[in-house]
Amino acid sequence: MLFNSFVFLIFLFVVLPVFYLLKPKGKKYFLVVASYIFYGYWDWRFTLLILLSTVIDYLVGAKIYSTQNERKRKNLLLISLASNLGILGFFKYFNFFTDTFAELSKWFGYNLDFLHLNVILPVGISFYTFQTLSYTIDIYRRKLEPANTFLDFALFVSFFPQLVAGPIERAANLLPQIQKIHNPDKEQVKSGIILITIGMFKKILIGDTCGRFVDPIFASPGSYSSLELFMGLFLFSMQVYNDFSGYSHIARGTAKLLGVELMKNFEQPLLSRSITEVWQRWHISLSSWLRDYLYIPLGGNRKGKIRTYYNLMITMLLGGLWHGASWTFVFWGFLHGLYLIIHRIMLKGRKVTSKIIWEIEKRNLHKLLGKIVFFNLIWLSTLLFFRADSFSKAFYIFVKFFDGSLGDFPLRLIKIMFAFAFVSFAIDLFELFTKKHDFLNLLKPPVRYAIVLVTWFYVLLYLFQAEPAPFIYFQF
Amino acid sequence: MNIISKILKFFVTVVLMAVGFEMFLGATEISMPSFVDYYKEVGRTFKPNTDIIAFNEGFYLGKSNEYGYLGPAYPPEKPDSVVRIVLIGDSFVEGMQLFERMHFRSILENELRKLFGDKVQVLNFGRAGSDLRSEFVYLKNFAYKFDPDYVLFFIGASSFYRIDKNPNPLPVISGDSLIIDSSYWYSKEMQERRRYSFLRNLPSFALIKKSIKLIKSGKVMPLIFGKFYDLFAGNPDEKSGQEMIFGEKKEDKYSEINIKIIEELGKMNNDKKILVVLRDKIPGKYLSKIESEGLRTVGLNDYLDNLKRKGFDPTFWKTTKTHGHWNAEAHKLIGNYLAKILKQEL
Numbered sequence: 001m002l003f004n005s006f007v008f009l010i011f012l013f014v015v016l017p018v019f020y021l022l023k024p025k026g027k028k029y030f031l032v033v034a035s036y037i038f039y040g041y042w043d044w045r046f047t048l049l050i051l052l053s054t055v056i057d058y059l060v061g062a063k064i065y066s067t068q069n070e071r072k073r074k075n076l077l078l079i080s081l082a083s084n085l086g087i088l089g090f091f092k093y094f095n096f097f098t099d100t101f102a103e104l105s106k107w108f109g110y111n112l113d114f115l116h117l118n119v120i121l122p123v124g125i126s127f128y129t130f131q132t133l134s135y136t137i138d139i140y141r142r143k144l145e146p147a148n149t150f151l152d153f154a155l156f157v158s159f160f161p162q163l164v165a166g167p168i169e170r171a172a173n174l175l176p177q178i179q180k181i182h183n184p185d186k187e188q189v190k191s192g193i194i195l196i197t198i199g200m201f202k203k204i205l206i207g208d209t210c211g212r213f214v215d216p217i218f219a220s221p222g223s224y225s226s227l228e229l230f231m232g233l234f235l236f237s238m239q240v241y242n243d244f245s246g247y248s249h250i251a252r253g254t255a256k257l258l259g260v261e262l263m264k265n266f267e268q269p270l271l272s273r274s275i276t277e278v279w280q281r282w283h284i285s286l287s288s289w290l291r292d293y294l295y296i297p298l299g300g301n302r303k304g305k306i307r308t309y310y311n312l313m314i315t316m317l318l319g320g321l322w323h324g325a326s327w328t329f330v331f332w333g334f335l336h337g338l339y340l341i342i343h344r345i346m347l348k349g350r351k352v353t354s355k356i357i358w359e360i361e362k363r364n365l366h367k368l369l370g371k372i373v374f375f376n377l378i379w380l381s382t383l384l385f386f387r388a389d390s391f392s393k394a395f396y397i398f399v400k401f402f403d404g405s406l407g408d409f410p411l412r413l414i415k416i417m418f419a420f421a422f423v424s425f426a427i428d429l430f431e432l433f434t435k436k437h438d439f440l441n442l443l444k445p446p447v448r449y450a451i452v453l454v455t456w457f458y459v460l461l462y463l464f465q466a467e468p469a470p471f472i473y474f475q476f
Numbered sequence: 477m478n479i480i481s482k483i484l485k486f487f488v489t490v491v492l493m494a495v496g497f498e499m500f501l502g503a504t505e506i507s508m509p510s511f512v513d514y515y516k517e518v519g520r521t522f523k524p525n526t527d528i529i530a531f532n533e534g535f536y537l538g539k540s541n542e543y544g545y546l547g548p549a550y551p552p553e554k555p556d557s558v559v560r561i562v563l564i565g566d567s568f569v570e571g572m573q574l575f576e577r578m579h580f581r582s583i584l585e586n587e588l589r590k591l592f593g594d595k596v597q598v599l600n601f602g603r604a605g606s607d608l609r610s611e612f613v614y615l616k617n618f619a620y621k622f623d624p625d626y627v628l629f630f631i632g633a634s635s636f637y638r639i640d641k642n643p644n645p646l647p648v649i650s651g652d653s654l655i656i657d658s659s660y661w662y663s664k665e666m667q668e669r670r671r672y673s674f675l676r677n678l679p680s681f682a683l684i685k686k687s688i689k690l691i692k693s694g695k696v697m698p699l700i701f702g703k704f705y706d707l708f709a710g711n712p713d714e715k716s717g718q719e720m721i722f723g724e725k726k727e728d729k730y731s732e733i734n735i736k737i738i739e740e741l742g743k744m745n746n747d748k749k750i751l752v753v754l755r756d757k758i759p760g761k762y763l764s765k766i767e768s769e770g771l772r773t774v775g776l777n778d779y780l781d782n783l784k785r786k787g788f789d790p791t792f793w794k795t796t797k798t799h800g801h802w803n804a805e806a807h808k809l810i811g812n813y814l815a816k817i818l819k820q821e822l
Contacts (some may be wrong), residue, residue: 007702041703209506216535219795223578223804408576409537412505412527419503446482450489458497461680462506464687464699 001041003250004204006463011038016257020183027181028151031258035160039123046122049087050158056083057132058153061139061146073140080136088129091121096325124164126322130289132157135171137293144171152179161254165247167265167285177260184259192256194438197452198427199249200459206424207243208462210235213416218387221397225407229397231417233380236387238420241270244283249437264437268428273371275339275378276347286322290315309344313337323386328394332385339378501679505529510676511540514669516661518618519610519644521603522546533793533800534573543622546570547581547600554623559592559822562599562619564611565630566638568755568801569602573793578804583811584818591819599624608635609730610644612737613656616744617645624748626821628774628814629741632755636728636762643669647733647740654736728759735765742769749821753814756780779813780806 001008015034022030040047060080067073098115105112135156138144147153155178162169184192217224217232224232248265255262269282279287295315301308313334320333388394407413430439440448501507511526522528522540530536541549554560563569563581571579585598601619603611608631615627643666645658660666675681690696698705728734741750752766753774766773780790783806790806791799802810 005702006700007704010700205500205506209504212531212535216795220804223575409527409539412537415503416505419500423500423504444485446486447489450486451493454490454493454497458501458680461683461687464690464696465683 001038003247003254004200004208004463007041012254012257019258024181025151028155028178031160031181032151032154032158035155035158035163038160039158039163042123043120049091049122049125050128053084053087053128053132054154054157056080057136057157058147058150061136061153064136064139065146077136077140081133084129084133088125091119091125093321093325094119100327127166127168128157128163130168130286130322131171134168134289134293135175138171144175147171147175148179155181159255159260161251161258161260162262165244165251166283167248167251167263168289169262169285173263174260182259184257188256188259188261190441191438192253193452194440194448195249195253195256197253197455197459198437198440199246199251199253201246201455202242202249202424202427203246204459204462206420207239207241207246210239210242210420214239214387218389218393218397221393221400225405226401226403227406227410227413229400231413233384233387233397234417235420237270237376237380237383238424240383240386241266242424252437268432270376270379270425271372271428271432272375273368274343274375275336276343278375278379279336279340286319290319290322294318309341312340312344316340326389328385328388328391331391332382335382335385339382498679501683505537507679507682509679510682513673514643514666516658517645518614519660520642521614521618528572530572532573533796533798534803536572536574538572538576545599545601546572547576547579547598550597550599550622552621552623554597558595558597559626560597560599560622560624561588561626561628561818562601562615562622562624563628563630564615564619565602565753565755566606566611566632566634567602567604568632569600569630570604571600571602571801571807572604573801574804574807578807580802580807580811580814583808584814587812587815588818588822592822596822602630605638605640605642607638607640607730608734608737609646610640610642611635612647612740613645617656620748626818627744627748627750628753629750630753630755630776631758631762631766632777633758636730636734636759639729647737649733649736654733654740731761734762738762738765738769738771741766742771745769745771751817751821754778774814774817776810776813779809783809 001011011034015030019027019030019034036047036050039050057080060076064073064076064080067076095116098112098117102112102115135144135153139146147156152175156169156171156175159169159174159178214232214236217228218236221229221232245266252262252264263285265283265285267281267284269278272278272281295311298311298314299307300311303311314337316333316337317330318333320329320331320336323329323332384398385391385394388397431437434442436442440451443451502509505527508527508529511523511528512520513523514520522544524540524542524544526540528536528538528540538546540546543549543551550560561584571581576582579600581598581600585596588596588598599619599622601614603614606614611629615629619627643660643663645656645660647654648657649655690699697709741752744750750771751774752771754763754777756777763773783790788805789799790802790809793800793803
């Protein structure tokens, strides 16, 4: 079920009142059923996979906790890793690896195309797999106690607001809230409604509308001028950010209406001053997951410079692969790894803070702006491989950028890019200065109500125009 | 006082937000003010010099020229050395699914210029939703002002079966001849359109209009209830591309007038060379009438059918995975095909 659809709004209008009326245990049962309906709306067979994952991790988690023998604990963890990554690997990466193998085999005269299987990718599988993995790993590390009941754990895995595109929650944050689930307080309701409103605006009126420009341009780049191609890439940056951060806002807002606080997933990433900083601001739940469960176990920065660079590169390559089963995503990860290493060398041991407000207060605005613009250009160069469906297309677009053709309406294209960027950055600046994602709550009620009302009018109006567009990150 | 102040603040914010949204929609071109206007002798046509954007099965970003049609602005006055070709037809000719440079008009013009130089000009007078009657009036009252040497009149089954719902001047039979009736200009509908024309300049008006259209068409329930609607109401059969564009086939209501129009085109052919481009299969009686009037036909339908047999679908759009108007590849092929035919004519 897509958040940006009427079906979801109806679903929410049914779920919320029933949830408020039920007793705590009833709330849990009801939310598990609602979450499975939410997920099964795409394809009911997906629910079997999530159920399998839930059962395995619940049993393994409990067993690891009760076992003292280190070797047995490790073996149990391996069972959890193998089953979760096995399911993910089969559904997401099987064809990727066999297709690559078949392609290589063709060089030696073998045709192994038959290895390609017709499997569908279950929505959000990468998200809930990482979430359940963190549960068993944290129990193994003795940082977490297992869920009290199977019901609690089932709800932790399937909690519908964040099921298909995160934030990838840690059990330490989400599980205690689920175990003591209760009705939201007034502040949570206020904040939840504002977050959903802003999220819908970002997703529907910025993300989806940018996508209408992006898709045809990337589909046949040969038909477009340099500036039009640049617009396609620039608007893709706006699209992917507003699409995903919009989703995260809606997810957090919906969770708040159910009395649950989810972690922030974005902190104005496009206002970053460097590639290092962006990973503290973009998809925070994934970057912190990769840091805690991959980069640090690999040795982090504790084993010398060369090993640090190696660890960074491995983390980013796997981060790229997490996004999609394609070599272009791996290359996207490689570019991020490379830029991170270069930036680390340039920093010479200095630390990167994410407090750009401090620079604003210092009034070094022109320097700050320069850094942000430079960062965004670097960001765009990586996004090209994120969006293009093949290397040949990505390189074709990259080369064509330099032919300097403007097309028939250069000023109009600039106006469109500026208008989208202005609104997107304005929301980020409001968040930055108020330090709140639900910054509209700082306004007096009549003004706030009016803004919410008018925003919903336009959101619903646009929802009437076409079939809802899926969230980009659902495919991951 | 406090309540009045709150109410006032509420309404002022609503107005400011609505203005802000209008600016946002317009600047980002999510929705644009209407690009059509009505002129008594011509009916619905493009507002001159108006930015246009369309997201459909394809993507169009363009502008009407200062004379109120699409493509390069060739003025009505034509130097003697210039050979002018005008295209008349419906949305297939209008081509608001792809950029001007990919339109078959551009391909055709470029191909002809390779042989004949800059003296060849191709003008696009395609107009979505038109039928044979309104296209005929558009040719006579508007396109002819641009002094064409050749007219490529695109005709398909929809030219006869569809009824142009827009208020336009229309041909009527008076005695034995065909006259153009412009009385629609004084109709209640036109008066209302003129009175509320300012609304068409609001970007959100286009969104509201589309929503109302959707509600009226009965498609709103599947949109709201999604799969649950399919579950209870069943999934209707998928419509073909032709049906999606033209709707269900209508009966041939204006047969007599259509025959008369073909006769009239036959007479006009003595002055300007008219080529009837058959876009798809048309009823036999019209085809024989076209031939008996000495109008030359161009079998674009045969050419496209041949492509289909070879596995190329000219109306399938890969990006949106939908059937609709001619795709970019088809435009290229059509432009080249027409250029080949016109090279012999010129």
